[in-house]
Amino acid sequence: MSGYVRALAGQARAAALVLAGTDAATRRRLIEGMAARLEHDRDAILAANAEDIARGRGAGLGSALLDRLMLDAARLKGIADALRDVAAQPDPLGQVTRREVRPNGVVVERQRVPLGLIAMIYEARPNVTADAAALCLKAGNAVLLRGGSEARASNAAIAASLHAALRAEGLPEAAVSLVADPAREHVLELLQLTDLVDLAIPRGGESLIRFVAEHARVPVIKHYKGVCHLYVDRAADMDKALGLLLDGKVSRPGVCNALETLLVHRDIAQAFLPSALAALKARGVEVRGCERTQALGPGVLPAADADYAAEFLDLVIAVRVVDRLEDALAHIACYGSDHTEVIVTDDPHAAEAFVRGTRSSAVMVNASSRFNDGGQLGLGAEIGISTTRLHAYGPMGAESLTIERFVVRGEGQVRHPESSLPPAGG
Amino acid sequence: MSGYVRALAGQARAAALVLAGTDAATRRRLIEGMAARLEHDRDAILAANAEDIARGRGAGLGSALLDRLMLDAARLKGIADALRDVAAQPDPLGQVTRREVRPNGVVVERQRVPLGLIAMIYEARPNVTADAAALCLKAGNAVLLRGGSEARASNAAIAASLHAALRAEGLPEAAVSLVADPAREHVLELLQLTDLVDLAIPRGGESLIRFVAEHARVPVIKHYKGVCHLYVDRAADMDKALGLLLDGKVSRPGVCNALETLLVHRDIAQAFLPSALAALKARGVEVRGCERTQALGPGVLPAADADYAAEFLDLVIAVRVVDRLEDALAHIACYGSDHTEVIVTDDPHAAEAFVRGTRSSAVMVNASSRFNDGGQLGLGAEIGISTTRLHAYGPMGAESLTIERFVVRGEGQVRHPESSLPPAGG
Numbered sequence: 044m045s046g047y048v049r050a051l052a053g054q055a056r057a058a059a060l061v062l063a064g065t066d067a068a069t070r071r072r073l074i075e076g077m078a079a080r081l082e083h084d085r086d087a088i089l090a091a092n093a094e095d096i097a098r099g100r101g102a103g104l105g106s107a108l109l110d111r112l113m114l115d116a117a118r119l120k121g122i123a124d125a126l127r128d129v130a131a132q133p134d135p136l137g138q139v140t141r142r143e144v145r146p147n148g149v150v151v152e153r154q155r156v157p158l159g160l161i162a163m164i165y166e167a168r169p170n171v172t173a174d175a176a177a178l179c180l181k182a183g184n185a186v187l188l189r190g191g192s193e194a195r196a197s198n199a200a201i202a203a204s205l206h207a208a209l210r211a212e213g214l215p216e217a218a219v220s221l222v223a224d225p226a227r228e229h230v231l232e233l234l235q236l237t238d239l240v241d242l243a244i245p246r247g248g249e250s251l252i253r254f255v256a257e258h259a260r261v262p263v264i265k266h267y268k269g270v271c272h273l274y275v276d277r278a279a280d281m282d283k284a285l286g287l288l289l290d291g292k293v294s295r296p297g298v299c300n301a302l303e304t305l306l307v308h309r310d311i312a313q314a315f316l317p318s319a320l321a322a323l324k325a326r327g328v329e330v331r332g333c334e335r336t337q338a339l340g341p342g343v344l345p346a347a348d349a350d351y352a353a354e355f356l357d358l359v360i361a362v363r364v365v366d367r368l369e370d371a372l373a374h375i376a377c378y379g380s381d382h383t384e385v386i387v388t389d390d391p392h393a394a395e396a397f398v399r400g401t402r403s404s405a406v407m408v409n410a411s412s413r414f415n416d417g418g419q420l421g422l423g424a425e426i427g428i429s430t431t432r433l434h435a436y437g438p439m440g441a442e443s444l445t446i447e448r449f450v451v452r453g454e455g456q457v458r459h460p461e462s463s464l465p466p467a468g469g
Numbered sequence: 470m471s472g473y474v475r476a477l478a479g480q481a482r483a484a485a486l487v488l489a490g491t492d493a494a495t496r497r498r499l500i501e502g503m504a505a506r507l508e509h510d511r512d513a514i515l516a517a518n519a520e521d522i523a524r525g526r527g528a529g530l531g532s533a534l535l536d537r538l539m540l541d542a543a544r545l546k547g548i549a550d551a552l553r554d555v556a557a558q559p560d561p562l563g564q565v566t567r568r569e570v571r572p573n574g575v576v577v578e579r580q581r582v583p584l585g586l587i588a589m590i591y592e593a594r595p596n597v598t599a600d601a602a603a604l605c606l607k608a609g610n611a612v613l614l615r616g617g618s619e620a621r622a623s624n625a626a627i628a629a630s631l632h633a634a635l636r637a638e639g640l641p642e643a644a645v646s647l648v649a650d651p652a653r654e655h656v657l658e659l660l661q662l663t664d665l666v667d668l669a670i671p672r673g674g675e676s677l678i679r680f681v682a683e684h685a686r687v688p689v690i691k692h693y694k695g696v697c698h699l700y701v702d703r704a705a706d707m708d709k710a711l712g713l714l715l716d717g718k719v720s721r722p723g724v725c726n727a728l729e730t731l732l733v734h735r736d737i738a739q740a741f742l743p744s745a746l747a748a749l750k751a752r753g754v755e756v757r758g759c760e761r762t763q764a765l766g767p768g769v770l771p772a773a774d775a776d777y778a779a780e781f782l783d784l785v786i787a788v789r790v791v792d793r794l795e796d797a798l799a800h801i802a803c804y805g806s807d808h809t810e811v812i813v814t815d816d817p818h819a820a821e822a823f824v825r826g827t828r829s830s831a832v833m834v835n836a837s838s839r840f841n842d843g844g845q846l847g848l849g850a851e852i853g854i855s856t857t858r859l860h861a862y863g864p865m866g867a868e869s870l871t872i873e874r875f876v877v878r879g880e881g882q883v884r885h886p887e888s889s890l891p892p893a894g895g
Contacts, residue, residue, distance in 0.1 A: 060802070064825055143847050149836045151846050158858055159828065237682070241858045256663070257686065262859045283881030290883035325892045376486065387881075398876055399490050402585065410575045410879030419884065420577050420875060421569050432584055432667045433688045434860035437875045449846060449863045450824055453836030455709030455813075457716035458845065466751045 048232040051220050052187055052239040056160045058217040059185035063157045067134035069212060074130035074177050076208035078123040081173060084204040085119055091200035092169065099193050111167045112194055122170045125424055129177040132423045135442040136183050149453040155445040157183035159241035162233055163426075164189045164255055166247035169197035175244075176205055176219045178426045182444035185218040187240065189233065191247075192225030199223060234259040242444075246427050249354075264434060266427040268354035269299035269382035271412045274371040274397065276388035277310040283409055284387040285319055291385065291412045293326050297356045299428060300383050300415040304351060304361045306371045309335070312364045316340060320362075328358045335364035351378045368393055372400040379403060381430045383415040404430055404437035473650065474658040478613055478665040480643040482586045485611035488644050489583045493560035495638060500556035500603050502634035504549040507599060510630040511545055517626035518595065525619050537593045538620055548596045551850055555603040558849045561868040562609050575879040581871040583609035585667035588659055589852075590615045590681055592673035595623035601670075602631055602645045604852045608870035611644040613666065615659065617673075618651030625649060660685040672853050675780075690860060692853040694780040695725035695808035697838045700797040700823065702814035703736040709835055710813040711745055717811065717838045719752050723782045725854060726809050726841040730777060730787045732797045735761070738790045742766060746788075754784045761790035777804045794819055798826040805829060807856045809841040830856055830863035 065073075081088065092114040099109055141153040161184050163175045172188055179186035190198040198221060206216040222229050234243060234255065243263045245255035252265055273291055275284045291302030307316055312335060320340030323330055330336070331346040343362070350361040351374070365371045375384055385407040386397040394408045405415040415437065417425025422440035429435045435443035457463065488496075507514065518540040525535055567579040587610050589601045598614055605612035616624040624647060632642040648655050660669060660681065669689045671681035678691055699717055701710045717728030733742055738761065746766030749756055756762070757772040769788070776787040777800070791797045801810055811833040812823040820834045831841040841863065843851025848866035855861045861869040883889065 060826075060828070063828070145845070145847060149840060156828065260683065262688065262857065264859075280881065286881055286883050286886075286889045289888040290885055294883075294885035294888040327892075394878075400486075402486070402489070402582065403874070405875040405877060408876070408878045409881050410877045411883045413884035414575060414877055414879075414882075415875070419571070420877070421571060431688065432872055433690075434872075436872045446858050446860075446862045448829070449831040449841070450834070451831060451836045451840055451846070452820075452834045453840075455706065455712055455835050456840075457712050457720075457837045458839040459716055459720035460712075462715040462720040463712045466753075 047224065048222060048229045049236060049239070051222065052160065052233065052236050054217040055185045055187050055220040056239045058215040059157065059160045061215055062180065062185055062218050063183045065183065065214070067136065070134070070181055070183065071130045073208060073212045073214065074126055074181060076211055077173070077177060077205050078126035078130070080204040080208045081119060081123045081126070081201065084200070085116060088119060088197065088200040088204065089114060089116070091196040094196045095194055104193060108167055108193070112169065112197070114169060114197060118170070122173050125174060126177045129181050129424050129441065132181065132441060135181065135445050140447055147456050149451050149456050152450045152452070153447045154450050156448050158444055158446055160185050160187060160239060161444065162187040162189065162240050162243040162261070164230060164243060164245045164251065166191040166251060167194055169194045169201060171246060172198045172201045173205065174424060175426055178424060178441050179444055180218060181441040184444055185220070187220045187222065187233065189222040189230055195223070195225060231258055234261055237261050244427060264429050264431045264439070267430045268380050269301070270303045270352065270354050270378060270380040271300060271383040271385070272304045272306055272375050272379060273302050273385045273387065273412065274306040275308060275311060275315055276368060276386055276390060276393045277308040278390035278393055279311060279315070279387040280389055281311070281315050284315060285322060287385060287387055287411050288319060289322060289326065292323065292328060292360050293358070294413060296358050300412050301356070302360065302412050303353060303355055304363070304378070306374060307362070307364050308368070309364050309366050312339060323360060326358070328360055330360055330362055332362040333364055336362045354380070368396055372397070375401055381432065382428070383407065383412040385410070385412050404428065474648060474655045475662060475665070477646050477648065478586065478659065478662050481611045481613050481646040482665045484641040484643040485583065485586045487641055488606065488611055489609045491609065491640070493562065496560070496607055496609065497556050499634060499638045499640065500552055500607060502637055503599070503603060503631050504552035504556070506630040506634045507545060507549045507552070507627065510626070511542060514545060514623065514626040514630065515540060515542070517622040520622040521620055530619060534593055534619070538595065538623070540595060540623060544596070548599050551600060552603045555607050555850050555867065558607065558867055561607065561871050566873055573882050575877050575882050578876045578878070579873045580876050582874050584870055584872055586611050586613060586665060587870065588613040588615065588666050588669040588687070590656060590669060590671045590677065592617040592677060593620055595620045595627060597672060598624045598627045599631065600850060601852055604850060604867050605870055606644060607867040610870055611646070613646045613648065613659065615648040615656055621649070621651060657684055660687055663687050670853060690855050690857045690865070693856045694806050695727070696729050696778065696780050696804060696806040697726060697809040697811070698730045698732055698801050698805060699728050699811045699813065699838065700732040701734060701737060701741055702794060702812055702816060702819045703734040704816035704819055705737060705741070705813040706815055707737070707741050710741060711748060713811060713813055713835070713837050714745060715748060715752065718749065718754060718786050719784070720839060722784050726838050727782070728786065728838055729779065729781055730789070730804070732800060733788070733790050734794070735790050735792050738765060749786060752784070754786055756786055756788055758788035759790055762788040780806070794822055798823070801827055807858065808854070809833065809838040811836070811838050830854065
């Protein structure tokens with residue numbers, strides 16, 4: 044342990060106390076100032092990004108990764124606009140969420156306070172540097188950012204703009220602290236700092252998330268893969284089912300709320316699957332199905348067990364015909380990832396059985412899996428979608444970066460008044 | 470890894486799905502049935518407890534530990550009554566906590582659901598076996614209980630009663646699963662089961678909690694020590710201050726919400742401390758103080774740095790005179806344990822500065838630290854007091870054993886309607 048990260052986290056933790064004391068107007072102005080500063084510093088940020096891109100090309104990064112890494116004026120404006128959206132969100136802090144007067148007269152309030160210091164560990168996209176910082180600051184937290192080394196110049200340039208905005212408000216720069224040295228040992232050190240880091244959020248590929256989850260002593264909220272299911276019930280409206288299938292699988296196959304598996308009730312399989320499989324095929328989707336599925340469409344490949352557990356993130360889908368709704372639930376319990384499940388049905392009993400029988404972060408009844416997203420569900424920007432069944436489950440907005448604590452106000456009430464009596468013999 | 474604990478957890482996880490599907494009336498009846506069954510099985514439970522006590526005596530357990538281990542008819546009735554209180558609490562599940570209709574017409578609901586499978590790892594007190602099971606079941610969870618080996622006969626007898634109550638409701642016994650084999654390797658194995666265990670709650674001494682926190686891959690909510698502070702502001706009412714000091718330090722020194730450190734503003738030190746120190750001394754409290762404290766009371770021992778970090782759990786208190794409220798806050802930030810802090814003041818500005826400047830789970834203004842307790846704060850029974858700043862902070866009742874997820878209801882809405890259009894050339 045070098046102590047480098049501990050020193051950084053210590054400063055960030057001290058800054059968190061300052062942030063926690065700010066009011067809503069200050070935090071709003073701060074984040075608007077960050078957006079303006081990013082636009083003001085555009086040339087410097089794009090130059091730094093060009094440096095990352097050139098180094099990435101030299102290192103042989105693939106085109107998908109280079110595209111995620113790349114910034115241009117339009118993308119930078121998108122980042123600034125996203126920050127303005129965060130600034131405009133309702134303030135998540137300070138509200139008294141509950142209030143009760145106890146029989147002894149003390150007033151018990153629950154109050155939202157910041158988590159403290161949040162560590163974000165993420166990969167290529169430099170926009171996360173700005174997004175995550177804005178959401179953490181909106182909720183009065185400090186943030187320790189450890190981005191991928193491939194984006195280090197971009198991240199440093201973005202952080203410099205954010206620091207300028209912090210300075211303009213008289214707030215400590217350390218509220219947004221960047222782990223500039225990309226050595227992996229620093230991530231390891233960071234994940235051990237239980238006295239300084241209140242929460243670590245890994246965001247990126249499955250291997251990054253597993254690395255963080257395996258090595259962390261600090262609390263972690265994970266955003267694992269989405270193996271999302273669409274179940275077409277016997278009582279489904281087939282037009283809706285087809286629309287939801289195509290939206291879920293085709294509209295953006297590389298995201299975590301895209302569909303990976305289609306489950307079809309046997310009573311509707313013959314009516315639904317032939318046209319559904321043809322529609323998938325026409326859009327270039329490779330289908331891997333059970334034997335009953337294979338019998339209903341040409342060109343369906345046999346599905347292996349691993350296909351039902353896979354997050355393809357591509358134009359591939361696994362399909363299985365099930366005998367009963369309960370079998371669909373059992374399949375999801377076995378292969379699912381607690382992310383998003385959809386039922387298509389006009390039978391309210393089937394809908395309720397499905398909602399009750401799944402434990403995922405979002406259950407959709409006749410609505411697309413693609414709605415599992417902070418913006419779509421009305422939370423504003425999100426810092427990720429939690430599949431950890433603790434603290435937050437599903438999309439996490441600024442409110443998820445707070446915690447309720449107790450504030451008790453009295454007039455000297457004690458629990459055992461006899462403690463104040465003179466002692467025996469006194 | 471023996472696989473013994475994995476098999477046990479797998480059964481408990483399956484039972485959790487059954488529990489999640491029960492209604493409020495069933496869970497209430499179940500917990501009332503558990504209370505009745507414990508009383509019905511009294512002789513068997515007390516006989517098992519006598520066995521533990523005899524074995525503990527033979528092994529040389531101290532009298533405090535033996536007292537915590539010991540059950541008699543009155544204590545067993547207390548356990549049953551506590552279960553009836555849990556049964557009577559409002560049901561924490563199924564409510565729709567928020568509901569919003571989005572512009573596209575989909576209805577977004579937030580719904581409280583159980584966490585799933587909770588592992589309790591605890592020490593001597595056999596009442597935890599019943600309490601923890603009841604709270605977990607109230608919130609629709611299954612529980613995996615690993616008590617201390619010194620209480621193994623008592624825990625097994627209590628679990629047998631709980632199983633009888635589960636059977637009477639047609640529910641799986643595995644909803645309350647006991648790790649009967651006391652080998653520590655089973656705890657280690659349990660703490661790695663990220664695919665089965667949703668939350669681990671250690672309850673007991675600091676070394677147990679550290680062991681769990683260090684080895685867990687599953688999420689943990691810790692209930693560490695309470696180094697609770699009383700700050701007597703310059704604007705304090707001295708009678709209230711003395712009452713709060715004695716209630717906090719003397720009424721039950723062995724609990725986590727007892728006071729360990731007294732901080733006194735220098736402007737009131739000369740007026741307050743001599744009588745306060747005398748009152749403490751008269752009740753047998755050993756005082757370890759700073760130089761200014763030593764000058765104000767006879768027999769004050771010098772306080773070492775370690776005394777300010779100590780959870781004495783005994784009739785010992787550390788005292789320091791501070792120059793300003795900010796110094797009290799800095800002291801608490803340095804030595805505190807995020808548990809409970811108290812300010813005594815008639816100055817509302819000082820009170821708010823103190824509330825804002827501390828990050829502990831409970832902040833008391835002119836009220837005793839001893840109120841940081843689920844029953845006192847209106848939550849009913851508690852499974853512990855969280856000092857983890859995530860998910861729950863402060864006393865945890867049944868509601869803290871649930872999580873909100875998203876249920877979205879639509880009529881076929883999709884995010885990208887163009888996905889359904891015939892493909893180009895189709």
